[in-house]
Structure formats: structure tokens, C-alpha cells
Amino acid sequence: MKNSCSRTDVYRASRLSVAPMMHWTDRHCRYLHRLMSQHTLLYTEMVTSPALVRGQALHLLDHHPSEHPVALQLGGSDPAELAEAARLGAQAGYDEINLNVGCPSDRVQSGAFGAVLMKDAALVARCVTAMRRAVDVEVTVKCRIGVDDQNPEEVLPEFLSRIVGAGIERVTVHARKAWLNGLSPKENRDVPPLDYPLVHRMKELFPNLHISLNGGITTLEAAEAALAGGLDGVMIGRAAYHQPAEILCQADRRIFGTGADTSAQTVVEAMMPYIEAHLEEGGKLSSVTRHMLGLFAGRPGARIWRRVLSDGAHRAGAGTALVREALEQTVEQSILASQPRTV
Numbered sequence: 001m002k003n004s005c006s007r008t009d010v011y012r013a014s015r016l017s018v019a020p021m022m023h024w025t026d027r028h029c030r031y032l033h034r035l036m037s038q039h040t041l042l043y044t045e046m047v048t049s050p051a052l053v054r055g056q057a058l059h060l061l062d063h064h065p066s067e068h069p070v071a072l073q074l075g076g077s078d079p080a081e082l083a084e085a086a087r088l089g090a091q092a093g094y095d096e097i098n099l100n101v102g103c104p105s106d107r108v109q110s111g112a113f114g115a116v117l118m119k120d121a122a123l124v125a126r127c128v129t130a131m132r133r134a135v136d137v138e139v140t141v142k143c144r145i146g147v148d149d150q151n152p153e154e155v156l157p158e159f160l161s162r163i164v165g166a167g168i169e170r171v172t173v174h175a176r177k178a179w180l181n182g183l184s185p186k187e188n189r190d191v192p193p194l195d196y197p198l199v200h201r202m203k204e205l206f207p208n209l210h211i212s213l214n215g216g217i218t219t220l221e222a223a224e225a226a227l228a229g230g231l232d233g234v235m236i237g238r239a240a241y242h243q244p245a246e247i248l249c250q251a252d253r254r255i256f257g258t259g260a261d262t263s264a265q266t267v268v269e270a271m272m273p274y275i276e277a278h279l280e281e282g283g284k285l286s287s288v289t290r291h292m293l294g295l296f297a298g299r300p301g302a303r304i305w306r307r308v309l310s311d312g313a314h315r316a317g318a319g320t321a322l323v324r325e326a327l328e329q330t331v332e333q334s335i336l337a338s339q340p341r342t343v
Contacts, residue, residue, distance in 0.1 A: 005095040013040065032244070071097070079123075090135040098139075142172040148180055156198065173211060271292070
């Protein structure tokens with residue numbers, strides 16, 4: 001399959017990206033996000049190289065043509081296996097292959113990949129070298145500022161120097177340490193303090209390296225500030241999932257300087273043909289609508305929207321009629337909320 005985007009397109013798209021999130025950023029989620037923003041770079045969930053190469057789980061590479069620009073994130077630590085997984089990803093049509101050097105979960109640690117690789121920059125360099133030799137699309141890295149008792153001021157520059165020497169030109173830095181012992185994956189997303197100034201210093205040390213900031217960014221205003229401060233890109237995670245309209249519906253205009261804003265209501269309407277096609281293929285409504293629950297977050301009718309979809313999407317025979325019912329009730333509630341109260 002031919003990739004839809006050039007390196008220039010992907011480079012531009014990386015000004016704003018939606019983070020790879022396990023169990024969340026699947027193909028249905030990415031299709032939804034693409035309806036809100038034509039330019040934001042989207043990432044898959046992390047896919048392990050053993051699953052692709054040894055398990056032949058090539059269905060994990062499925063994606064819709066409209067998702068581009070879209071990147072595949074791989075997890076692994078064996079250079080040859082990662083090279084083969086990268087080749088499979090490029091062959092499937094992904095515009096970028098990203099190596100996970102940031103996930104702190106126990107499962108990832110036991111597989112000797114993810115954040116634990118911050119302890120072995122030389123191995124990471126060998127991995128990305130092998131991956132780059134196997135594919136024509138760009139290979140990138142997502143990392144932490146360090147793990148456990150490492151000193152980020154010392155470790156991060158050395159790590160970046162190693163991967164730059166291996167040919168990496170774009171990196172995303174989650175501006176927190178990962179504590180592999182003592183904190184759960186959930187705690188690792190919030191407890192270790194953020195160090196944005198360190199990431200900015202890395203940009204000064206590596207001016208030719210495209211650096212995206214990740215961690216704790218929950219608004220477009222914060223993204224705009226990071227870009228104005230000299231960083232090349234911003235990656236937003238949970239906020240882009242739980243309040244997608246707040247982040248993505250204005251992203252094209254505000255971050256990329258082109259296009260008109262979208263709205264949650266028009267996005268729901270645009271999802272209908274996709275949902276119908278999914279159901280005709282034997283899929284479940286809830287597989288799609290679970291990603292849509294936050295579309296009206298913070299707005300009148302949000303509670304009704306979530307309740308109607310959450311209560312009904314799992315029922316036998318549930319389809320687009322339920323989604324339209326939820327939308328109608330949400331719009332009605334929004335109209336009522338906007339009317340002046342009479343005394």
C-alpha cells in the first residue's frame with residue numbers, strides 16, 4: 001500500500017499530534033479525530049514487534065485511508081524484529097514508524113521495551129538504525145526524560161545524542177521521569193513532576209532536532225504557548241481523547257493556520273456512514289461510540305449524550321438511530337440551556 005503523505009506533510013502535521021494511547025487510539029478513534037482535524041498527526045496504539053513478526057497479527061495494522069497522516073507506534077527491543085515490524089508497517093501504508101521508549105507498564109518492562117530502554121541508549125540506537133534501513137518512511141522516537149534514579153540533566157542529552165547519531169530527526173519527549181518501581185502506569189502519568197524547561201534546553205542543545213513536547217498539556221492555549229516558546233511540536237494525550245472537540249475542532253485554524261473550525265454536531269453527522277458500514281460488516285456500535293462519549297464534554301447536554309450512548313450502545317440491534325436520538329436530545333438540551341430564564 002502506498003503512503004498517502006510525503007515526509008514534508010508529516011513533518012508539518014507533527015506541530016500537533018494525538019498521543020498513542022493503549023485501548024483508546026484504535027482505528028475507530030482515529031477516524032473520529034480525523035473528522036475534527038484534517039492536519040493533526042494521529043498515532044496508533046502501541047503495537048509490539050513480536051505480535052506482528054512472530055504472531056502475524058497483521059490485523060493490528062488495519063486503518064482507514066482517511067486517517068492520513070497517521071503513524072504506527074512500535075514496542076520492542078530486538079533490532080532485527082523491529083526492522084521487520086517497521087517494514088510491515090510501512091508496507092501497510094503508515095506515514096511514520098515511531099519507537100516507544102516511554103511506556104512504564106509492567107508488561108512492557110517484562111518485554112524489555114518501553115521506558116526501561118532509557119537505560120540502554122546504545123540499544124535504542126541500534127534499533128532505530130535497523131528500522132531506518134528497513135523502510136523509506138521516517139522513523140521517530142517517543143521517550144521520557146529519564147527513569148528511576150537517573151539524572152535527566154545528564155541522561156536525556158546523552159540519549160538524544162545517541163539517537164541523533166543513529167539518524168533520528170524527530171523525537172517526542174514526555175517531560176516526566178518514569179518510575180519503573182513504586183508507581184503504577186496511571187501514577188506515572190501524573191505523579192512525577194513535569195520539567196518543561198529541560199525539554200526547552202534540549203532544543204537549544206539540539207537545534208536541528210525536531211522536538212515535540214508531551215505531558216500535562218490539556219488545552220490548545222498551552223500547545224500554542226509551547227510552539228511560541230520555540231518547540232517544534234506538541235503531543236496531547238488524554239485531553240484530546242476525553243474532550244476531543246475542545247482540542248481538535250479548532251486545531252487546523254489555530255495550530256496550522258488553515259481551514260475552518262468544525263463542531264461536535266457536524267462530526268456526529270459525518271460519523272453516520274462510517275458507523276453504518278461498521279455495523280454492516282458485523283461490528284458493534286459500542287466499538288465506535290465509546291470514543292464519541294466526550295464529544296460534548298463541558299457543554300450543555302453532555303450528560304444526556306453520554307447516558308443515551310452508554311446505556312444503549314451495547315444492546316442488540318443498536319445502530320445509528322440511537323446515535324441520532326442522543327444527538328437530538330443533546331441539541332434540545334443545549335437550546336434550552338441557552339434560553340433566558342423567566343422569573
